[in-house]
Amino acid sequence: MKKVALIGAGTMGRTHCNAYLSIEDAKLVAVCDINEEKANMLCEKHGAKSYTDYETMISNEEFDILDICLPTYLHSKYAIDAMKRGKNVFCEKPIALTLEEAEEMTKTAKEYGVKFSVGHVLRFFPQYKNAVSIVNDGKIGSPRLIRTTRNQAFPNWSWENWYADYSKSGGPILDLVIHDIDWIIASFGDIERVYASSFNGKVEKQEHCMCILRLKNGAIAHVEGSWAYPQGSVFRMTYEVVGTDGEIEYDSVKDSPILIQTNNDGVHKNEYLNPMYGNAEPYGAEIRAFVEAVDQNKDVVIKGEDAIKALKVCLACIKSSETGESVTID
Amino acid sequence: MKTRIGVISFEHMHALSYTKSLVSMDGVELVGIADTDEYRGANMAYRFGTKYFSDYKDLLALKPDGVIICTNNSLHCSVSIDALRAGCHVLVEKPFAINSKEAKAMLEEAEKSGKRIMNAFPMRFSPSVIEAKKAVDSGKIGDILCITGINHGKIPSGWFIDKNLSGGGGVMDHTVHLADLIRWFTGSEYSSVYCESGNLLHNKGIDDAGLVMAKMENGVFATIDCSWAHVKNYPIWPQVDMEIIGTKGTLEVKAFAQVNHVVEESKNAFEDIVWNKDGDEGLVAEFVDVVRTGKYPNASGLDGAKALEVAEAAYRSVKSHKNEKVIHIEEI
Numbered sequence: 001m002k003k004v005a006l007i008g009a010g011t012m013g014r015t016h017c018n019a020y021l022s023i024e025d026a027k028l029v030a031v032c033d034i035n036e037e038k039a040n041m042l043c044e045k046h047g048a049k050s051y052t053d054y055e056t057m058i059s060n061e062e063f064d065i066l067d068i069c070l071p072t073y074l075h076s077k078y079a080i081d082a083m084k085r086g087k088n089v090f091c092e093k094p095i096a097l098t099l100e101e102a103e104e105m106t107k108t109a110k111e112y113g114v115k116f117s118v119g120h121v122l123r124f125f126p127q128y129k130n131a132v133s134i135v136n137d138g139k140i141g142s143p144r145l146i147r148t149t150r151n152q153a154f155p156n157w158s159w160e161n162w163y164a165d166y167s168k169s170g171g172p173i174l175d176l177v178i179h180d181i182d183w184i185i186a187s188f189g190d191i192e193r194v195y196a197s198s199f200n201g202k203v204e205k206q207e208h209c210m211c212i213l214r215l216k217n218g219a220i221a222h223v224e225g226s227w228a229y230p231q232g233s234v235f236r237m238t239y240e241v242v243g244t245d246g247e248i249e250y251d252s253v254k255d256s257p258i259l260i261q262t263n264n265d266g267v268h269k270n271e272y273l274n275p276m277y278g279n280a281e282p283y284g285a286e287i288r289a290f291v292e293a294v295d296q297n298k299d300v301v302i303k304g305e306d307a308i309k310a311l312k313v314c315l316a317c318i319k320s321s322e323t324g325e326s327v328t329i330d
Numbered sequence: 331m332k333t334r335i336g337v338i339s340f341e342h343m344h345a346l347s348y349t350k351s352l353v354s355m356d357g358v359e360l361v362g363i364a365d366t367d368e369y370r371g372a373n374m375a376y377r378f379g380t381k382y383f384s385d386y387k388d389l390l391a392l393k394p395d396g397v398i399i400c401t402n403n404s405l406h407c408s409v410s411i412d413a414l415r416a417g418c419h420v421l422v423e424k425p426f427a428i429n430s431k432e433a434k435a436m437l438e439e440a441e442k443s444g445k446r447i448m449n450a451f452p453m454r455f456s457p458s459v460i461e462a463k464k465a466v467d468s469g470k471i472g473d474i475l476c477i478t479g480i481n482h483g484k485i486p487s488g489w490f491i492d493k494n495l496s497g498g499g500g501v502m503d504h505t506v507h508l509a510d511l512i513r514w515f516t517g518s519e520y521s522s523v524y525c526e527s528g529n530l531l532h533n534k535g536i537d538d539a540g541l542v543m544a545k546m547e548n549g550v551f552a553t554i555d556c557s558w559a560h561v562k563n564y565p566i567w568p569q570v571d572m573e574i575i576g577t578k579g580t581l582e583v584k585a586f587a588q589v590n591h592v593v594e595e596s597k598n599a600f601e602d603i604v605w606n607k608d609g610d611e612g613l614v615a616e617f618v619d620v621v622r623t624g625k626y627p628n629a630s631g632l633d634g635a636k637a638l639e640v641a642e643a644a645y646r647s648v649k650s651h652k653n654e655k656v657i658h659i660e661e662i
Contacts, residue, residue, distance in 0.1 A: 144530040145539045145557055147480075193651060195524045195543055197551040199475065208476055208575050210553050212526050212541045220526045222541050222555060224478055228575045242539070242559045244531055324545070326524060326651055 002026045002291050005061055007054055007078060008069035009033035009042050010159055012092050012119075016067055017042045019284040026065070026291045032057045035159075054078060064088055065294060067287070071159065072175065073168040076101035079116070083108045088115040088294045090287065094178050094314065095307035097170055102311050106304030117290045117300040118307035120182040124282035124289070131241060131248050132187045141245030143188050144219045148180035151226035152235040154205045163227075166201060173198060173209045173321065174314045177225035180239075181213070181317075182302075182310035188241075189217045190309070195326040196317035199228075211317045234270055332359040333621055336394040338386045338401060338409055339365050340374050341489065342423045344450065344610070345400035351614035352398070353378055358618055364389040390416035396621040398614075399423060402495040403502070407432035414443040419624075421448045421617040425506045426634030428497030430642060430659050433635035437659070440631060446620050448627040449634025451510045453570055453585055455612025459511065462572070462583035466515055472578030474516050477552035479508035482569040485558040491534045499536035501527050501644050504556035507570060509544065509640040510633055515574070518548035519636070520656040525644035531558065542644050545653075554640075565591070566602040585609075635659045 004026050006013055013033070020028045032051040033039040039050040051057035058066075058081075066082040068075055068091040076096045079089045089109065095118045096102040109116035122128050135143050155163040162168045169175045173196065185191060191213050198209035208228040213221040238251040256272035263269070279285050286302075293300045316327040335358055337349050353360055360378055364386035365371025375382035383389040386409060390397070396419040399409050407427045413420050420440070426449045427433040440447040453459050466474065481504040489495040496502060513520065527540030539557040546552070560567070570585040589602035613629065620627045639656050647654040 145541075145555075145559055147555065149478075193526075195526070195653070197476070197543060197545070203475060203577065206475070206575075206577065210476065210478060210543065210551070212524065212543055212553070214526045218528060218530060220528070220530065220539060220541050222553060224553075226575065228475065228580070230579050233580075240559075242531065242557070244533075246561055247559070247564065324522070324653055326653065328651075 002065055002294055003029045003063040004065045004067055005030040005032065005057060005063040006042070006067040006069060007032045009035065009038040010069060011157065013069035014042060015283050016069055016287060017046065019281070019287050021045060022281070022284045023288050023291060025295055026287070029063055030057050030061045058082065058085060065090060065291070068092060071162045071168055072170060073097055076105050079105050080108045083112050083114050083116065086112060086114060090117050090119065090290045092119045093121070093182075093307065094170065094174050095304065095311055097174070099308065099311060099315065102304070102308045106308065109304060115290070115294045115300055116304050117293070117302050118304065119286055120179065120302050120307065120310065121282050121286050122179040122183045123186055123302065124285040126276060126280045126282070127250055128183055128239070131239065131250065134248055135187070135241060135243065139246055140241065140243030140248060143241050143243045145242040146184055146188060146219065146221040147240040148177070148184070148221070149224040149236070149238045150176050150180060151224070151229055151237075153229045153231045153233045154207065154227040156231065164205070170314070170318065171198065171200070171209070172207045172225045172227050173211065173317045176227065177209060177211060177223050178310050178314050180223050180225070181313050182306065184213065184221055184223070185309055185313065186306065188219060189215045191313045191329050192216045193326055193328045194313060194316045194320055196321040198321045200321055209317070209321065213313070232269070234272055332357050333396070333618055334359050334361045334394045335618070335621070336361050336389045336392070336397045337363045338389065338397050338399045338413070340370050340400060341367070341402045342400040344423055345398065347610040348398050348400070348614050349374070349378055351611045352618075355615065355618060361392050361394045362389045387412065390418065394418055396420065396617065398617070402489040403428050403497045404495045407436055410436050410447060411439045414439045414445050414447065417443065417445065419446045419617070419621045421450060422634070423450045424634060424637070425497065425502055425641065426631060426638050428502070430635065430639060430657065430662055433638055434659050434662060437631050437635060446624065446627055447631035448617055448620060448629055449631055450613060451507065451629040451633065452609030452613040453507050453511055454514065454629050455609035455616065456585045457606055458583055458585050458588065459609070462581055463515060465581055466574065466576070470579060471574065471576030471581050473576060474550055475575045475577060476550060477512050477515070477575070478573040479512060479552060479554040480569060480571040481508050481554065481556055482559040484560045484562065484564065484567050485532050485534065485538055491536045493536055498641065498645060499529070500538050500556045500558045501525065501540045501542070501648070502641050504558070505540070505542055505554050505641040505644055506634070506637040508554040508572070509637040511572065512544070512552045512554070513633070513636055516546055516548060516550050518546040518550060519658070520640055521545050521547050522653050522655050523640055523643035523647055524653045525647040527644070527648045537648070540644065542640070544640055563599070565600045
């Protein structure tokens with residue numbers, strides 16, 4: 001049984017906490033957030049202890065894994081401190097805002113002999129996994145054209161509105177489409193060159209990015225991410241993989257098995273549900289895989305190096321969107 | 331008096347649908363069909379009950395009021411110029427020409443002859459696209475910020491995949507529809523283009539997959555996926571989609587979404603059959619109206635030339651891997 005402490009009780013913290021309920025080999029023992037109420041709330045179901053100060057938590061509690069669900073700009077500070085104190089670290093994506101921080105994190109993990117992984121959870125989504133295995137089974141020939149989208153309204157829910165501050169979140173290229181970019185690299189190959197456009201903060205409360213990627217193996221990809229949809233829009237993700245012998249298409253809205261419509265207080269709402277249980281539930285699956293790696297001293301599924309690769313491509317896309325020129329990945 | 335229209339060549343299969351639309355219109359006389367392919371041309375002349383000409387110049391000698399030109403792309407320029415000189419208004423299949431130099435010559439000839447030249451952009455007449463344009467123009471979604479365009483389709487055969495006759499593959503064939511719609515919707519001109527493309531899907535020695543990113547003078551950016559991405563047994567051939575992000579909302583339009591999903595057991599076939607009008611009928615009606623009234627056309631030759639500029643810049647970018655400035659027809 002591995003003991004886990006979690007820091008950052010926002011949306012992702014809540015998601016991870018729910019996941020621990022289904023992980024038999026791990027127990028959440030402590031939750032830390034500067035907002036005491038939020039931390040308390042997550043502790044309830046787990047009988048975990050609530051903290052508002054990281055230092056107090058790490059001095060008082062015995063645990064094996066620190067699960068970091070903080071805003072991106074705080075990742076490296078806490079990850080590196082915990083690693084130096086012998087903790088294994090599972091960190092939400094993106095790994096960090098800069099390559100220097102990201103490399104320092106992976107280096108420290110190696111130096112102190114602790115496990116380290118980053119929450120590129122898309123690789124654990126069963127539909128994305130299934131698409132990759134269909135490709136690997138040769139059903140569509142070699143994948144040559146990939147399109148992904150990840151569209152939603154502007155994230156108004158964040159603490160101190162940190163998503164809107166690109167110096168803290170990196171904007172939608174770094175925060176949103178890094179999911180798809182990691183999936184593309186891991187599943188279809190490394191990236192050679194990128195070209196991207198986005199609003200880059202020029203539009204209030206709306207952001208949108210489109211990235212064109214050329215893979216080293218010659219395939220091309222179109223990656224779109226949006227925080228520009230009207231508030232209340234349903235989150236939607238799609239992909240298409242076109243190969244030399246066939247095609248795969250997925251659309252989380254069109255292919256959703258459950259639609260619930262309600263009208264409470266005059267507000268109409270569409271809810272699309274996509275139930276997944278057991279290891280099909282991706283957040284449980286990614287954490288379970290990490291706990292297993294710690295428990296059995298195995299390699300983690302998503303390595304720090306993978307996260308750095310995705311970060312590099314995203315940073316190149318950001319640069320391209322700012323300069324209007326293509327950027328070659330070294 | 332009837333409006334007299336001729337059709338030059340069925341090399342591009344769209345000629346069939348245009349001609350069907352023509353003969354269904356009141357007050358239109360199909361004066362003849364010219365085609366260098368005698369078998370094809372004579373068959374069509376029989377089908378539509380008109381006269382066959384092997385040489386289009388003999389058709390032009392009948393002094394039709396207008397001609398529809400569906401030759402391969404490399405002949406658009408010379409045939410259009412001959413038709414204009416013969417005093418005909420012209421509707422020419424897209425792409426307008428295989429390069430801007432030719433496009434310019436065609437526009438200059440139209441100016442000189444006082445006749446109109448139209449480019450076949452049927453999407454401007456698609457009911458779904460018209461309705462989407464109305465919604466955007468009404469201000470419902472605010473100002474346009476960016477557009478994602480997809481024009482997938484199946485790979486055509488024959489001269490389409492011979493660069494000398496077509497001027498290029500998917501980038502030439504499929505960039506122009508959306509380049510035109512995006513320019514029409516935004517009311518802005520193109521400033522630069524980036525493109526990744528190649529012979530990736532079909533092994534026919536010509537570009538068949540491409541992703542274009544275009545930037546407009548008003549700051550809007552747009553991508554166009556011009557890939558011949560659909561395999562043979564995909565349920566439908568054409569796909570023209572736009573996702574428009576505006577300051578007050580978003581709009582998604584799929585021009586070929588009005589379909590019935592058909593499963594035919596005996597053929598082991600899944601097919602999406604469009605039940606609404608496509609844009610061909612509206613395009614031909616616009617041309618007939620232009621011929622009758624001499625009005626400036628919707629889907630003009632200039633529109634065609636402007637869309638072609640994007641495809642040309644895209645090909646330059648594929649080679650340079652750089653964001654290429656669009657060279658406007660006025661600059662050459």
